[in-house]
Amino acid sequence: MTTHGWLIPPPAEPSKSREDFAQERVAKVAWLTEQGLLKSERIRQALLKVPREDFIPHLYRDYAYLEVPLPLPGQQSTISCPHSYPLFYEPLGLDQGHRFMEVGLGSGYGTAVAREVVGDEGLVVAVEIDPVTFAFAKENLDRLGYRDVVLVNADGGLGYPQLGPYDRIAITAACPELPPPLIEQLAPDGRLIAPVVEHDVQMLVLLEKTAQGIKRRELCPVLYVSLRGVYGGSGGSGNT
């Protein structure tokens, strides 16, 4: 099956063992390090700990560590490629004690990784607009014991001011513009990362709220599903 240029492997009954997945996880972390995408020891430990295969729909489970986005229950939802998580969390400088908000919960995998990184002293709030995807992620996170993350089924473009401000925000869907409520909910010295559609190309953008004002840096081109809701648009053309 092909969607927007990505080759999604065909659904199949899974046959890999826990040991197979554990080996693939270690190999993936080594590869991400070699590629220069993964540098932080806390993010490295989190990626080694969280079993990505437990966030993948049954018939795609064997593909858990392939660099392809995989379909999730719900409309246009995907679990992003494994490299997407250090791609977002390294420039954010996600670390112990941070108050972190993820817009686009998807499978719950990125939420679990973030929870491992921020630790008990931090906070993870994850917002998902699609009720079917939300139920899938909640079931995954509950089953794996991630019960102290705050999961919200709502339009994440509006953020979640009740628990703000946030030190770090990641938007995992492509935005026509950065949603103003999310910039408002960013703490002083906070950072926000998001794919932003610019002239039909999605650019991963890092925003920093400094005493001198907002600093904006473009990191690299990416391909994500479109943000839905009030600040959504039709610019997203892919899914990582």
Ligand SMILES: C[S@@+](CC[C@H](N)C(=O)[O-])C[C@H]1O[C@@H](n2cnc3c(N)ncnc32)[C@H](O)[C@@H]1O
């Ligand atoms: C690429 S997926 C996220 C993958 C996820 N981080 C993971 O680890 O599985 C993008 C998600 O953003 C969700 N989404 C799109 N627009 C949204 C919005 N306005 N608020 C919250 N979630 C949204 C989609 O339903 C989809 O689940």
